[in-house]
Amino acid sequence: MALIELRGVSKIYRVGEEEIRALDNVDLDIQEGEFISIIGPSGSGKSTLMHILGCLDSPTHGTIQLDGTMIQNATAVQLAGIRNRKIGFVFQFFNLLPKLNVLQNVELPMVYAGVATRERRDHAMKALKLVELENRSRHRPLQLSGGQQQRVAIARALVNNPKIIFADEPTGNLDSHTGEAILELFHRLSQEGRTIALVTHDPEIAAVTPRRIEIRDGKIARQVDAKLAGLDRIRPAAPAVPPAQ
Amino acid sequence: MNIFSAILVGLKEVWSHKFRSFLTMLGIVLGVSSLVALAAILNGMENGMKEALIAMGGLDKVLLREQPVPDYQEHLADQAPGRTLRDVYALMRNAPLIRVISPEMGIQDAWVNRRGKWVEASELVGAWPAVLDMNLHEIEYGRFFTPLDEERAHAVCVIGTGIRDELFGSPDEVGHEIIPIGEKITIRGQLFTVVGMFKQYESERDHKQRQLAKTQPKQTQTGPPRRRGHGHQNWAFRRKNYTMYIPLSTMWLRFRAASGYNDTPDPKLTDIDLKVVSLEKMETAMQQARNVLMVTHNGIEDFTFGTQENSVENINQAMRNARLSGGIIAIISLIVGGIGIMNIMLASITERIREIGIRKAIGATNAAIFVQILVESVVIAVLGGFCGLGASYGLVHLLEVLTPAQNSPVISVHAMALAFAFSACVGVVAGLYPALKASRLDPIQALRYD
Numbered sequence: 001m002a003l004i005e006l007r008g009v010s011k012i013y014r015v016g017e018e019e020i021r022a023l024d025n026v027d028l029d030i031q032e033g034e035f036i037s038i039i040g041p042s043g044s045g046k047s048t049l050m051h052i053l054g055c056l057d058s059p060t061h062g063t064i065q066l067d068g069t070m071i072q073n074a075t076a077v078q079l080a081g082i083r084n085r086k087i088g089f090v091f092q093f094f095n096l097l098p099k100l101n102v103l104q105n106v107e108l109p110m111v112y113a114g115v116a117t118r119e120r121r122d123h124a125m126k127a128l129k130l131v132e133l134e135n136r137s138r139h140r141p142l143q144l145s146g147g148q149q150q151r152v153a154i155a156r157a158l159v160n161n162p163k164i165i166f167a168d169e170p171t172g173n174l175d176s177h178t179g180e181a182i183l184e185l186f187h188r189l190s191q192e193g194r195t196i197a198l199v200t201h202d203p204e205i206a207a208v209t210p211r212r213i214e215i216r217d218g219k220i221a222r223q224v225d226a227k228l229a230g231l232d233r234i235r236p237a238a239p240a241v242p243p244a245q
Numbered sequence: 246m247n248i249f250s251a252i253l254v255g256l257k258e259v260w261s262h263k264f265r266s267f268l269t270m271l272g273i274v275l276g277v278s279s280l281v282a283l284a285a286i287l288n289g290m291e292n293g294m295k296e297a298l299i300a301m302g303g304l305d306k307v308l309l310r311e312q313p314v315p316d317y318q319e320h321l322a323d324q325a326p327g328r329t330l331r332d333v334y335a336l337m338r339n340a341p342l343i344r345v346i347s348p349e350m351g352i353q354d355a356w357v358n359r360r361g362k363w364v365e366a367s368e369l370v371g372a373w374p375a376v377l378d379m380n381l382h383e384i385e386y387g388r389f390f391t392p393l394d395e396e397r398a399h400a401v402c403v404i405g406t407g408i409r410d411e412l413f414g415s416p417d418e419v420g421h422e423i424i425p426i427g428e429k430i431t432i433r434g435q436l437f438t439v440v441g442m443f444k445q446y447e448s449e450r451d452h453k454q455r456q457l458a459k460t461q462p463k464q465t466q467t468g469p470p471r472r473r474g475h476g477h478q479n480w481a482f483r484r485k486n487y488t489m490y491i492p493l494s495t496m497w498l499r500f501r502a503a504s505g506y507n508d509t510p511d512p513k514l515t516d517i518d519l520k521v522v523s524l525e526k527m528e529t530a531m532q533q534a535r536n537v538l539m540v541t542h543n544g545i546e547d548f549t550f551g552t553q554e555n556s557v558e559n560i561n562q563a564m565r566n567a568r569l570s571g572g573i574i575a576i577i578s579l580i581v582g583g584i585g586i587m588n589i590m591l592a593s594i595t596e597r598i599r600e601i602g603i604r605k606a607i608g609a610t611n612a613a614i615f616v617q618i619l620v621e622s623v624v625i626a627v628l629g630g631f632c633g634l635g636a637s638y639g640l641v642h643l644l645e646v647l648t649p650a651q652n653s654p655v656i657s658v659h660a661m662a663l664a665f666a667f668s669a670c671v672g673v674v675a676g677l678y679p680a681l682k683a684s685r686l687d688p689i690q691a692l693r694y695d
Contacts, residue, residue, distance in 0.1 A: 056606060056688050077610050084608020095603045095692070099261060111250065112608040156607065 001068070002029040003163060003195055004053060009062030009072075011048050011218075022048040023059070024218040030164070030197065035190035037198040037206035040215035047168070049215060050199045054087055054166045055079045067163050084112050088157025092169035094149040096141035102128070102152050103137040109160045127155040131185065147178035154185060164195040171205060183208050251617055255624035258593070269589045270629035272582025273671065277633025277664040280575035282640045284660030287567050289653050294560045296448050297481030298553060302380045305524055307531070308551040309517040309538075318545055325547035327513040332541050339537045342522050342530035347372060347379035349516035350496045352433075355489065357408060359430045364411035366404075367487035369432065370515075371496020379518045382488070387426040387441030390492045394440075398494040402432070403441035407486035417455070435499055437491065446485045450653055527552065576667065582629065583671035590622050590679035601683055602691025611684040618680035619673065626672025630665045637661070 011023040022045045030036060030053075040046040051057040052064065055071065058079075064072045067086055074082070083089075088109075096105045106124040115123070128134045131151035141149050150170060157165050167186065171179030187208060190196050198209060206212045214222040259266040298304070309332075314322045333348045355369030374389050376382065384403070394401055404425070409415075413425045428439050447455070497510060504511040521530040531550050538548055594601065601614055609617075641656045 051689055054606075077612070080605065080608055080610040080613075083606060089606050091692070095599070095606075097600055097603060099257070108604070109607045112604075112610070112613060160608075 001065075003032040003034075003067060004028070004030040005063075005065040006053075007063045007065075009052060009059045009064060011045075011052060011057070012060045021218050023052065025062070026218070026220055028213065028220065030195065032163070032195055033190075033193050034211060035187070035196050035198075035209045036211040036213060037200060037209040038213050038215060039200055039203060039206040040221075041201055044215045045218040046199055046201075046215045048218075050166055050168060050197070053164075053197065054089060055082045080112075084109055085160055086163040088160070088162040088165040090150070090153050090157050090165065090167040090170045092172040094141070094146070094153045094173070096149055096152055096156075098140065098142055100141075101137070102133065102139050102141065102144070105141065105152060106156045106159050109156060113160055123159055124155075127159040128152075130158060130189075131155045145178070146174050147181060150174065150178075150182050151185065154182075154189075158189070158194075164197060165189070166197050166199065168199045169201070170198065172200075172202075179205075248616070248620070251620040252624060254617060255621040258621050259624055259628065262593075265589060266625060266628075269582075269585050269625055270632060272585040273579065273626055273629025273668050274582075274633040274636055276575060276579030276582045276671075277630050277668050278637035278640050279578055280572070280664040280667070281634065281637035281656065281660050282644060282654070283571040283575055284568070284663075285637075285641045285654035285656045286644060287564060287571065288655040288657055288660075290567075291560065291564050292655060293448070295557075298556055298560070299381070300446060300481040300485050302518070302553070303520075304553050304557060305520050305527075306379065306553050307519040307521065307527075307534075309519060309534075310549050310551050311547060312549045314545055314547045321545050322547075324543065325545045326542055328517050328548060329512045329514060332538055333514075333517060335537050335541045336517075336519070336534060340530070340533045342526055342533050343519050344522045345375050345378050345518075345520035347375040347516075347518045348493060348514045349376065349518065350493055350501060351515040352496070352500050355432070357412070357430055357432050357489065359412045359428070362412050364408055364487075366408060366489035367484040369489045369491070371493040371500075372490050373493055376490060376518075379520060380485075380488075382485075383444045384441045385444035386424045387439070389441055390490075394492045395494050398492060398498045400435065400437045400495060400499070401440045401491065402430070402437045403443065403490045404430075404439055405443045405486040405488040406445040407483065408489055409442060417458075432489075432491070433500065443486075443488070446482045448482060451482070524554075527554065575664075579664075579667055579671050582668075583626070583675040586622055586625055586672060586675040587679060589625075590618060590676060591682070593621070594618060594679050594683040598686060598691045598694040601686050602688050602694065605686070605688035606692060614686075615680045615684035618683045619676040622676025622679065623669060623672035626668050626675065627665075630668035630672075633668065634661055634665060637664070 006026055006028040009023055009026045009028075010021060013020040013022060024045075026049065028049075038046050038049060048057070052059050055066070055074075056079075058074075059072055062072065063070060066082065071079070071082060089095075096102075097108070100108070103121070103124055106127055107120045110120045110123060125134055125137065128137055131154055133148060133151055133155065136144060136148065136152075141152065144152065150173075154165075154167075154170075157167075170186070171182050174182060183205065186196055186198065198205065200206055210225065212222075212224040213220055214224075309328060311328060314325055330348060333346055336343055336346050350371040351368055355366040357364050357366055357369075370376070373395070377384070377389060387403070389403055390399075390401065393399070409423060409425055412430060413423050413428070416422050425439050425442065429436050430439060431437070497512075501511045503509070519530075519534065521527055531552075534550070539546070542548065604614060604617075605611075638656065641654050645653050
């Protein structure tokens with residue numbers, strides 16, 4: 001059974017008389033350990049898909065199964081718990097709390113999970129070690145560079161050992177060099193066996209993942225799976241450079 | 246997120262906006278301190294009034310008052326006998342629930358002089374020894390009247406220290422006690438011998454101040470000698486210190502011998518004061534006394550009873566009213582403080598929408614956000630409450646210096662606890678709406694917010 005299974009998921013907004021189908025009857029499976037990208041132009045519905053996958057939003061129709069439980073009808077409290085323990089978010093604008101230092105930011109998900117103080121510290125330091133920022137734990141986010149801030153955000157996403165990490169345009173606010181470093185980090189995490197979903201509008205970034213899902217007008221327009229195509233055997237380590245058009 | 250870390254986060258939030266938090270707290274500070282200070286002032290007033298009440302004779306004192314005859318007996322008005330010694334004897338014999346009966350016969354314009362110094366006694370009264378028990382007087386020097394004084398109408402008097410101060414000089418001025426026993430003074434032209442003097446009556450506070458003044462070195466005085474008073478003395482104590490008693494028969498013979506009809510002695514008493522055996526039996530005793538007096542007055546109801554219970558009731562009533570009105574004002578100011586908190590919390594969550602979105606995205610439940618905002622609001626209110634208690638302490642001490650002596654404010658733990666509890670409640674109530682608003686934010690919208 002896949003880690004995430006979407007069946008016939010639709011999200012419909014009503015603006016006056018008009019019906020807007022942000023997602024239209026989407027079926028999608030994500031296996032454990034996969035590294036995928038969800039790609040599409042703005043307004044295509046990729047953000048809505050990510051919000052539904054990330055349990056920030058509920059679908060209008062359809063069923064979602066996450067890690068063995070059906071969650072399409074979960075209450076707000078249950079969704080908060082799932083977000084806390086099974087999902088990690090990385091955002092375009094880092095979204096660190098400026099008043100807390102790096103360590104406290106990374107600890108925050110564990111605060112809501114009810115982890116004891118000392119254990120919290122240990123886990124947070126481990127996560128920071130993973131992104132190689134353990135020596136910046138007492139800094140404020142604004143004292144760090146953009147790339148470092150994004151790495152702190154990744155550490156925060158990792159700290160509760162989630163089933164899947166969603167990264168929404170994680171390089172969108174970084175220069176290309178630091179962006180590459182971040183993608184490299186994701187790649188490394190993926191090789192360690194973590195499930196990661198990148199959401200982006202940029203095909204070049206999407207190219208680093210073995211599997212790519214293209215969303216257009218609320219539907220899955222195209223899926224490319226390097227594994228199925230056998231392409232991963234040609235290029236085992238996916239390059240940060242996109243294939244020539 | 247446990248409550249302790251929530252409080253810590255709240256404190257941090259307050260600290261990171263020091264000035265804003267200070268201004269917000271100021272409302273609560275003012276509310277709490279005004280509530281406590283008000284209660285302190287009222288307590289002081291109440292104490293002053295009760296002290297005065299006791300100085301006037303205590304709670305179980307009942308005044309037998311004259312009153313115009315009721316309408317249905319108006320045709321008998323000229324036969325109304327008034328209060329006389331006949332009533333006193335009848336009550337003594339027939340009203341066992343009356344413990345003390347003190348007849349008094351007073352005169353107006355009680356000017357007393359000695360060697361060119363004049364003083365007007367607050368009351369110049371002919372009385373029986375029962376008056377001591379009645380008005381809670383204590384003889385410090387000399388004696389009170391003997392039966393012989395009464396029987397032979399001796400020209401003797403017992404004076405309060407106030408009269409001594411005026412006629413013989415005050416110990417506070419000359420530095421040593423003056424005991425005028427055996428001295429002669431003149432009351433309305435007639436010579437009397439001072440046989441006794443009461444102790445000095447004063448409020449707790451005056452007493453303390455006087456003791457304090459004694460320990461301090463005497464200031465050298467330049468210019469002509471003059472009095473150094475302690476400012477405003479409680480009127481009840483002042484009145485008591487300017488009392489002057491002479492035997493009842495002396496009063497009657499020397500000052501009332503020709504003031505009745507056709508220059509006959511006037512038998513009417515100016516006062517009959519009663520004390521009942523116990524406060525619980527007040528009602529029964531009144532009824533008993535009434536029955537006896539209805540006989541001696543031939544059924545003409547030209548008298549009534551005035552109890553201090555009424556004065557206590559009046560004092561309590563006045564205090565209740567003052568507390569109520571003052572309390573309402575103070576509570577309104579606390580509520581205004583609460584509105585300030587609510588306002589700042591609303592501003593604060595608007596400014597932190599993104600933070601709330603982030604917290605929700607990483608797993609904060611609505612309840613956790615609710616508690617966080619609520620705790621912040623309560624933290625501001627409680628800090629304000631603490632500062633308010635401190636401020637009220639200072640305020641009360643300031644008022645103590647400013648207010649007249651008998652009404653010096655008394656700070657009460659009760660009022661402090663109440664004010665503090667109320668400020669905490671205000672914090673909770675003020676935080677509810679902002680907390681609800683924050684907890685209901687949609688995380689997706691909140692994350693997009695700039």
